[in-house]
Amino acid sequence: MDAYDEWKDSDEELEAEEEATGFTFKPSYVLLAIDVEESMFDNKLNRSPFLECLDACYEVANSLVMADKTSVKGPFGVVFAENDEVKANFIEFEQSVPDTVKVFQDLKRKSNTDLKTKFQRKGNFDLGDFFLFCKKKLLKINADVYKRTVIFITNEDDPIQNDPKKRFKIISESQKFPGIQMDLHVVTFKKDFDYDNLYSEVLSACNSPPVEKIDNLTTLTDKLTSLVQTRYRKMKNKFYPFKDNTDSYIEIIINKFFKKADIQNNMYVTKDTQKEVKKSKKQVDYTENYKCIYAKSEEPLIFNELEKERLPETNIPIGYSLLYVGEETSKFGWIIKSPVLMEKHHKETEPIFDCFWQFCKEKSKCLVCYQKSRKGGSVNLVELVPRFINNIRMFVVRVLPFGTEILFPNMPKGELKFExxxxxxxxxxxxxxxxxxxxxxxxxxxxxxxxxxxxxxxxxxxxxxxxxxxxxxxxxxxxxxxxxxxxxxxxxxxxxxxxxxxxxxxxxxxxxxxxxxxxxxxxxxxx
Missing domain, CATH: 1.10.1600 (Ku70; Chain: A; domain 4)
Structure with a gap:
């Protein structure tokens, strides 16, 4: 039985169903490397850059506490810019997110003087060796990774001090980042940061964006959040291009980036005091009968539980059945359900999907289809609008409303004149x-x-x-x-x-x- 045979409604999909599709989520791992030289603890503007980094890490970790239902491990780690590995290691990728939040909570309560005494780097520092340490740390992750990223936060624009050997070593290590599918981002709090001294050449060697200036906590938090890849649904389905022909279809992938906020737990608490209580689960009785009354003068129709489940079933197949090609009808603000993205399955050999996409794109048309998510589920009218997303041909799937689902406000006749x-x-x-x-x-x-x-x-x-x-x-x-x-x-x-x-x-x-x-x-x- 394939995944589409048991696909729940879009608001009721379960996490376990992803495994049946053959697609696994590839997380992005972000290593935040914080420089701990003296200027990072400068608190002339009330808060030091080091404290801003800790606050940003706390905000990101706190947002990830309940982001993943299958694991409590975090997708990001934190290291300090030290050549001693014992001092450099701080937050490991294997560490649980709740433990990470507790660590940053404790650090936020400390004064800048205490943090400076505990973490400020003393002695020489080799940035080339530190880049090598960061790469080894990310490569140790024994998982199928979508992207590995190193974010280096520093205010020191001259870490080599005119040493040509150090310069060559740093550039040589940075050139190896693209070869191992790793990105390098350099961020600074320093307003007069000298890009041309070293980092313009370093970032050019690894095809990375230029040094980014950060001026507040929100900007740094958004930077980290955008690089931490969150889980989204990727499910296999079928597209039927020919009417009343369920033998001919195209294999497609449905990407769902929006999901209903829910908590799957086996514990129930009271509404007021949140005290834990036991709740009994109702057992389904298939012998129970249901009455359907159309008129008081007529005898009611009697259905049992099994017949009640079969009543909504139609002859429309599960998937997307093409009705016609037409003009785009959905308008701004018409949102019945969250849209999804449709793309061609990577094993699909027929060019029909690409032909449909190219025709709709050139003629400014869209595909109108029946959408059925599960057996016995409701049937929706959807329109497929062609879009080019991340260099991939995709259709944006929008649910079309029925007439009673769209209400326009009653506009008063005439015009009101005001001074x-x-x-x-x-x-x-x-x-x-x-x-x-x-x-x-x-x-x-x-x-x-x-x-x-x-x-x-x-x-x-x-x-x-x-x-x-x-x-x-x-x-x-x-x-x-x-x-x-x-x-x-x-x-x-x-x-x-x-x-x-x-x-x-x-x-x-x-x-x-x-x-x-x-x-x-x-x-x-x-x-």
């Missing part, structure tokens, strides 16, 4: 309420509480308080108080609102009696 100062005041209010998007702004509070509880158990620390990621009402009030005062000073709703409410009330009630009551109400209000 320039009124438009400016409203624009200022909108700008004050605008914020930059971050994934933490919108998150599931229930899932966040579960994740916080499990992390507290792994790290053996108190459970962190989880909020919704948005500012409080008090913070918003303080942020927009001036804009609200400006709007109120313009008195936009004094005349129009009173007139509309008065006319609406009279029209609704009708008759002179209503007008008399309204007049009496106005007189009382004047008094």
């Amino acid at each position: 320039p100062e009124e438009e400016l005041a409203m624009s200022n209010l909108v700008n004050a309420l605008t914020f930059d998007y971050h994934p933490n702004n919108f998150r599931d509070p229930i899932f966040s509480k579960k994740k916080a509880y499990i992390k507290s158990q792994l790290l053996e620390e108190p459970q962190e308080q989880v909020n919704d990621g948005l500012p409080s009402d008090a913070e918003l009030d303080e942020k927009i108080i001036m804009e609200i005062k400006e709007l109120r000073s313009l008195q936009l709703d004094d005349v129009t609102t009173t007139t509309k409410r008065t006319q609406g009330a009279v029209a609704k009630r009708g008759g002179a009696g209503s007008r008399k009551k309204l007049k009496k109400f106005d007189e009382d209000e004047d008094d």
Whole structure:
């Protein structure tokens, strides 16, 4: 039985199903090499570069605590720029992520003076030998690796001190990086870093990008996060190009980069106190009957559990069945499910996939297909839009909505006219309420509480308080108080609102009696 026969719905796929497809995830391993010469501990700007490196490592490690469901080992290691291997080794690749987080938590509590006393390098340093040490450390990983990367963080732009032998050795070692499929990145906190002294030649020899300047913690954290490859789903499926012909198909690969946040565990806790409780699993009773009532005057239809499971089954095969070639219909904001990427299977010999892709690309067309993910599963209409991604021909698979799934707002007829100062005041209010998007702004509070509880158990620390990621009402009030005062000073709703409410009330009630009551109400209000 192949993988597509048991492929769950896109929101219910299990991690174990990846093994049946024959595709294994290849992680990226990142070795962070931190220079420990004197300038890395300079805290003239309140925080030293060494502390910034520790904070960035903590943020990355903390984000990886629950990133992998199958392993607790981290995809990155940390070494210090020392020629003594005992002093150089700090965080091993085999070390668990929770233990790594605890190490960085302890270091963050220490003062810069204590860190300088403990870690600052004393004596001579050979960068060529250190590059060789980093390469050996990454090559010791006994796994199928997608990419190996060394990130060297330093403020020292002249580590050779005009020694031609050291210069030759460093460049010779850097030239070997591409041959062993290893990347080298050099990062610095120093604003006046001299690229031309050594590193321009070193990075040119190994086809690496130029030295990157880092000015804050966020930039360094983003740099590390982008290089740590996270797991994504890669599954085999079938594409049927001919109608009602399930014997002819193309082998394809579906890459899914988005997945539903879930926690697969066998422990249940109470909602309020997070106290562990036992939960019994309901057993499926195939003899149980279900009633389907269409009308009270008619006898109900009786189904058992097995018949109920077979009811949704259709004659559409599992995979993607081509319906027609047409114009792209999906529009901005039409997202029913997260899109996936479709590419040709590497063992597929027929050129049909490439022909479809080339035709759609040249004619600005797309393929409209039926999508069926599993046996008895729902059938979706999807469109396949051609894209060229990472030098590979792929289709972006988008689920098309039905008519009832897209609701357009009712736009008022006519145009509202405002004075320039009124438009400016409203624009200022909108700008004050605008914020930059971050994934933490919108998150599931229930899932966040579960994740916080499990992390507290792994790290053996108190459970962190989880909020919704948005500012409080008090913070918003303080942020927009001036804009609200400006709007109120313009008195936009004094005349129009009173007139509309008065006319609406009279029209609704009708008759002179209503007008008399309204007049009496106005007189009382004047008094």
